Amino acid sequence: MPRTEEERQRLMEEEDRQLKLPWMTYGEFNRLSRRQKSRELQKFSQYVTTYLGFWKTCDLSSCRRAKACKGFLTEAQYRAEPGYHESFPPCVGPRGARQQEVLAGMRQLAGTEEKDEPKYDGRKETEDRYP
Numbered sequence: 001m002p003r004t005e006e007e008r009q010r011l012m013e014e015e016d017r018q019l020k021l022p023w024m025t026y027g028e029f030n031r032l033s034r035r036q037k038s039r040e041l042q043k044f045s046q047y048v049t050t051y052l053g054f055w056k057t058c059d060l061s062s063c064r065r066a067k068a069c070k071g072f073l074t075e076a077q078y079r080a081e082p083g084y085h086e087s088f089p090p091c092v093g094p095r096g097a098r099q100q101e102v103l104a105g106m107r108q109l110a111g112t113e114e115k116d117e118p119k120y121d122g123r124k125e126t127e128d129r130y131p
Contacts, residue, residue, distance in 0.1 A: 035078075041087040042072055048105045054091040054098070063091070 003011075016027030021044050029037060046069040049055070055063040060071045069089055077084045085096040092098045 038078075038086040039072060042089050045088045045092070045102060046070070048102050048109065049089055049091055051109060052101060052105045054089075058091045060090070 016025060016030070018026050020026045020029040021040060024040060029040065032040065049069040055067055055069050058064055058069070058071065063070050069091060071089045071091060073084055073086070073090055077090055078086070080094065082094040084090060084094055085092065085099060088096060088099060088102060092102060
C-alpha cells in the first residue's frame, strides 16, 4: 500500500531527529556544508585517536601539549595527493594509513569488538553429554 504524502513527511522528520553524532542529529548534520560535515566527523574521530594515543607522535605541537588530538585537516591536506580521508584528523595520515587502527578503536570503545574464539561450539557440548 503506497504511503500518503503526510506519512512520508512524518517519517522523514522522524529520521531527521535521530542522532548522527553524540551532539548532532541527522537533520542538523545534513544541513551542513561538505567542509563542516568533515569537521564534525573529525571531532568525533579525535576522541578515538586521543584514546589510542596518536597525540604522542603527532606532528602538531598543540596536540602534544594538550595530550589530546586537537588537529583538523588544512586546505592543503584536503587537496594533497595522496589525499587524506575527510573523516579523520591529520594524525591518521595520508590515504588513511592508520584508519584501521581508528576503526578498531571505535569498535573497542563501543564494546562491539569481535573476539577470536567462536561464540558457539555445539559439537564439543554434544560430545561431553554422550560419551
